[in-house]
Amino acid sequence: MDELNYFKKNIDLREFAASHGYFLDKKKSSQTSSVMRNIDGDKLVMAIDNKSSCYVYFSIRNPHDNGTIIDFLTNRNHGNLGEIRKILRGWLGISTAKKDLPVFQKLKATDKDTRQAISEYEQAVHVSHSGFLEWRGLDMVLLNSPRFKNRFKMDRRGNILFPHYNRNGLCGFEKKNYHFTGFSGGGVKGLWSSVCFKDDQCLVISESAIDGISYQALHNLLFTRFISIGGSMNPDQLELLFLAMCKMEGGQVHLAFDNDKDGEKIADQVRGIAPKGVTISRPLPNNNDWNQDLTNIIRPIGKE
Template sequence: MQREALYQAVDEDDDPTRERTFRNLQELCHSIREGQETTTGINQQLNDSTDQTNNQLIQTSQLIEQYNQQLIEQNKRVRKRLSRHHERLRRIKEQQQRELDKFKTDINLADYAQANGYSIDKKKSSVNCLVLKNPEGDKILVGLNQSDGHYFYSSVNDNKDSGSIIDFIQNRKNLNLGEVRKELRPWINEPSNPPYSPKQTTPLLTPSTPDRHKIITQFEGFQVIVTHPYLTQRGISQQTSNDPRFQGRIYTDSRNNVIFPHVDREGVCGYELRNQDFKSFSKRGIKGLWASNGSKDDTTLVICESPLDCLSYHQLFRDDTTRYFATGGTLSDKQKTLLKGVFEKFHNKGGQIMIATDNDEAGQAMEQELRNLAPSTAQINRIVPRQHKDWNEALMAEIQRQREQQESQKRRGRGLSR
């Protein structure tokens, strides 16, 4: 009889529902007892009739048939009552599920968190993700699921701490589901007089996917860096990586990988991971564009295939009026749309576009794709490291040339001193 469902109904905190459920159970128990008593009587009759005459056996057979018919009727009544009980349980479960869905959609999880000591970090928040902290150091990100309209959260400190407002409460207050319902009912039953009104209006969220929300949560745990052994080994000086152009554009994770975040119009959408002999892109992330910081006085826009090439290009041709973008490899449709907007905006302010892709067939193919995205009247040129595959190789070669030149000068200096 679906014991778990019956137990759930008995534990229901709604008194009328509990009383109705107990009455149904009593009716079922009564019906079952009647059936048991009838069966016991039949067994007794059979035992008593064993030594009777044929006539008595015929009478017993008729009696069995009579009792059998009674059992059939009793079985019908039991089934009918049980069916009604199951239907009531089904309606109860549907009502409970509708209530839970209402909690997840109608209660702004950010408002509830603020009512429990959290505050919004507006500098870190974006259009599709609110960042909140509490005095104890807990840091969460709240989003709005575009598929079902549920508010959801994830903790920066614990990747297992995530879910809906139900999970948020259970993970922090250790309440069972019935207690959670009691906690949240005032939030939906009294919309004109909510339990909490934030001092400032909570920013509206643009719906996003859980995958994007997970990327943003992971990114919140990364640390900004100005130098890294990997960058140093690839010839990138601290002066370059700490240049205002690149401040806040290079990060590291808990495994000491270099992180280059990709962004779109809504913020961070994925990130590249780099280290010695290691190259990857965030799982379930989407390629956007890695971008340097910009200025209203910028006159040149440089497009490279990798962030490392952008840093190398800047170190080779240092310029305070150049902005850099990297695609992270071949162009996706999303990246083409983003670059088309960037090109149009830069062209309208009279700037020039420099295509600094790799010196190979793939780089040449990308050059044509980029030219097709730019306005027909745009000033666009291609620059390649002619003796090398990409700009980082060119930088490493230039560093080696300078070292050899310095050694040569030292040797000549030692010779003259003699």
């Protein structure tokens, strides 16, 4: 292994960044990525690349600021490659100064596509108003309620993004707009979730986040949390659903899937993994899905 690759793989970029004034944002970080900020408003996402095993980063604010620890120093005007080598050799020889730096948990490696999905979501912004969501019949009072506040973002194209999480953290997002639906390129499906509270007694599972929120708009349930799968499921999602249902022991689980063959197929899959101690119900919308029921009340033409 040459010296530069040794630096890239063996110097924890988060620790090095901390020595340059960056601090960890624990709420935004996960097992696969760490979000680091500084007092000037710079925001970096750091991870370990699955192929190279190198620490890598990208800036949310500056799309040209990304790469390895070598790029981190180059982009911050720390001289040419020879000077950077001297800095990093010196860093490897330091021990006492590092004692004052925070201890970081080991990261799980990720691939480039997953990091791209994380980058795209981090660049989107939380919004308190969306013409598209109102067109879908979702009242912004409901969307800004404690149950759903900050559970979606808007990207620069006006798409609404509903984040999915798995055991490792943010893994992708549902993407919605007028006459358009999709999932993040490179990301993988986990579960979208509303805010959860300790006294919740009911879980609603839907195919999309919009359908789950529509279900609440129609039924006004109390002590109820919501999750969505983003359409057809992968095996990892079944495990995540099982764990989510286990938290409802003694409570109810509503399978609020579409009123069609695919919806019934998903309902059967979920019934097959349901833990003991939960009451399963399969409410059916009058139309194809719960958002159509909602929009048909608000405007009879429904959604397109």
